[in-house]
Amino acid sequence: MDVSQYLEIFIEETKEHLQSLNEQLLVLEKEPDNKETINEIFRAAHSLKGMAGTMGYKRMQKLTHDMENVFQEIRNEKMKVTSTLVDGLFRGLDALEEYLDNIVNNQDEGTNDNQDLIDLFQKELQEGLSGGAAPAPAASETPAAPAATATAAVAADSTKDLLDSFTLTEQEKNLINKARASEQQAYIVRINIQDTCVLKAARAFLVFKAIESVGETIKSMPDAQAIEDEKFDFSFSVVVSSKKTMEEVQAAIMNVSEVKSVDIALIDESKCETKTAAETQATGAAAAASGAPQAQAKAPTTASKKPVVNRSVRVDIDKLDDLMNLVSELIIAKNGLVSISPADLVRDEKNSSFRDQVEYLERITTNIHQSVMKVRMVPIESVVNRFPRMIRDLSKKLDKKMELFMSGEETELDRTVIDEIGDPLQHILRNAADHGLETNAERIKAGKPEVGSIFLSAYQEGNNVVIEVRDDGHGIDVEKVKTKALERGTITPEQAETMSDKEIIDLLFRPSFSTADKISDISGRGVGLDVVKTKIEALGGSVECRTVLGEGSTFIIRLPLTLAIIQSLMVVLGNEKYAIPLGSIQTIEDIPTSDIKYVEGKEVINLRGTVIPLVRLDKILDVPDAKQDQESLTVVIVAKGDKQAGLIVDDLIGQLEIVIKSIGKYINNSKMISGATILGDGEIALILDANTLV
C-alpha cells in the first residue's frame, strides 16, 4: 500500500503522541500510581506503534512495542515505576524522536535498531515481573500485539490471557452484573482481522453490527473512537453481554468477512466483584433495565476516557498567508475609499450613503482581519510544553534540584512568532538552569529552599504578549559584569563610571559576551543572549533583563500579537507622514514650550509627576521643513516596558489600520524605521519603531 500521502499526517500525529508521552511520563515519575496517566501513556504508545506499523517503519514499531509491553505491565500493576525505568523510557522517547527526525528528513527511519534500549526494556520487564506480586508467564503478551504474535499466543492458554488482558471500571462491572441479572452472560471477545484487510475500521464496524444482533457491547479496547479512527492493529477486544451461548456469539462474529479468528471467554463473577454494594443494587434493578439504560451508561464511559474530540482542520500555513495577503490588499483598497470619501462627497444625500457604505466596509474588513488573525493564532503551549522535560534532563545533568512552573500556556501568538520563539526561550531557560540557579548546597547555605524554581509565565498586555522567565537563583552580579566588560574592552573605564546598572546588564546582550567562568555544554559560550535578542527583535519584539543580586533574575520578552496588520497613529513631520504603532503609545499631550525643562542638557517634561525625556523626531529623522518655534508642542508619549519617551511631532492625522511592508534589505536602516505602509492614496508612510526611540 502506498502510504506516502499519509506521511505528513503521520509525522504530525507522531509528534503529538511523543509530546503527550513526554508530558505523561513526567507526571508518572512524580506520581507512579496515577492510573489515569498510565492509561494515557499506554494509549499513546499503542497508537504510535500502530501508526508506525501501518507506515512500515519496522524499527520504530519494534521499539514502541517493547515500550508498550512495559507500560502494559505497569498498567496491570505487575511492575513498579522506578527511576531507572523512567530514564530508560525517556531514552526510548528520544530514540523515537530520532526515528521521526530521520523520517522527516529523508522519509526513512534510519538504521539504528536501538537494540540496547530494547534489551533494557526486556530486562526491566523480566526483573519487574519476577519481583512483582503476581507473576504471569504469558502476560507479557499484550492483547493488541501484532497479528502474527497474537495468533501464536492464542492456541495455548488464550482464555486466561484474554481475561487478564483487560480491566473493568466499576461502572462496567455494574453493567455486567446487571446483564447477568437479566439472564445474560458476559463474554470477552478478541477479534483478529486478517492482516490483508485494508478498511479495518469498516470491518470493525461490521463486527459491532454483528455483536448487536446477538447482544450488547459493554466495552471495547481500544475505545470506540480509536477503532473508528483505525487506531488499532489487526485485533481488538470487546466485552459483550448476550443471552446466547459463547459459540453462538463467536459464530455471529465469524460471519463477518475478513475476520481471521475470534477468541472468546466467559467473564465470571470474580472479575466483576465490585467494591461497593453495587451488586445488590444491580440485582435489585428491574430486569427490563437492559436496553436504554445501558446505552446511556455506555456513553459516559467513552466520554470519560476520551477528551472531547477537537473540532479542527489542519490548514497549510501558506494558505493562511495567502488569505492574509488578500486581507491586506482589501484593507489598502478600503483605505483608498476612506481617503476619497470625506470632504468632497458629503454634500448631497446620495453621497452620505456612500460614506455609510464605506464605514460598513471598514467594519467588515476590520472583522475579517481579526478573524484571519485569530485563525493564525496558536497557543504558546505548543512551544513551551517541551520545556518541563528539558528542565528535568538539565536537573539530572547539572545535579541541581529544580522545578519549572509554567503559567499562561493558553496565551496565543501568531503562528510565525510561535515557530521562531522556541529557540530563544529554550536558551533563556538553559541559562536560568545553568547560571541562574545555585547548586543545592549553596542554596541551603543561603537559606533558600533546596529545590530551585524557574517560572515561565506568559500573558497578554495590550497589543503585546509578554513572556517572563524568572528564576530564584543568585541573580546577576552587576560588578562582575562590569569587570568582565572592562577586561574584554567592551566598555572604557570612563563609560563604566557613568553606566547605570541597567545599562551594564544590557551588555549581556552584546555578541560574544559571557560571564560564566567555565564553559559547559549547556551554556556559557557567550553566543547566546545576543542571538536571543536578534531573534526577538527580528520578530518585532524586545527583551530585557531585571535582576536582584541574591534573589534571582527575570528575563522579560515582549512580542507583538500580530505581525502584518496593526493599528497605528498617523503623524506629520514637515511634509512627511509617519505611522507610530498604537500599541506603544500611552497618551498624546499638548505641552507649552515653556514647560520644557533640562536635565543633563537633555530636554524633559514633567508630566503628572513623571519625568519624561523628549525626542525631537524632526532632528533624529533629519526631516526638512519641520515646523519651528511653536508655542505649544504635540507630544506622543510612547512606552517600552516601564521606560517612557515623548516624541515631538508637528501634527496628528488620526488612527489608521495599516499593513506593514518591509522596505527591503538594500537600504541601510537605522532601526528607527520598522517598515513602511501604503496609504489610501498610494503614498508611502514609514513606520517608526517606538522601541528604539525610548
Add this chain to the structure above:
Amino acid sequence: MADNNTVASTLDTTQYIGVIIGNEQYGIDIKFIDNIVKMQRITRVPKAQPYFYGVINIRGEIIPVMSLRVKFGLEPDEFSKKTRILIVKPEQQAPVGFIVDEVREVVNLADSDIDKSSNTAEQGSFISGVGKHSKGLISLMNIAAVITEKEKDAAAI
C-alpha cells in the same frame, strides 16, 4: 553572481535597455528589467545611504530607489520629464529602482560586439563590458556590483 556575460554567451544576441546617465550611455540586460516608470514622488527614508533616495510604491510593492548618478559619483539628479525609474529585479534578490536621466532605446548586441576586457579603472567594478553598436559605445552595467557594493560605498561618502 548574475553576470551579463554568461547570458550573452549562450544566446546569439542579447537585448539591452540603453539609458543615459550623465553624458554616458549604459546598457542594462533586459532580462533584469521588471518595469520602467516615470519619476514619481519618492518617500525619503531617514539615515539611508545618500544614493538611496527613498522608497516608491509600485502596485502595492515597496521598492527602494537608488540614484545611479550619486552612486557613480556624479552630480545629483535633476529631475526632468525624461527622468525614469527602472525597476530592476536581480536574480534571487528583491527588486530595486534605478533613477536614470533618460531611457533611450533597446540595443541588440551580439556576443562578438561586446568587449569584456576593456574594464576601465575608474568605474570598473560597475561595468561588465563595453558593447559596440552602430551609434557608438555602450557600457554594460554589472547589476550585481551596483547593488551589492553598498558597505564600501557608504563608508567612502
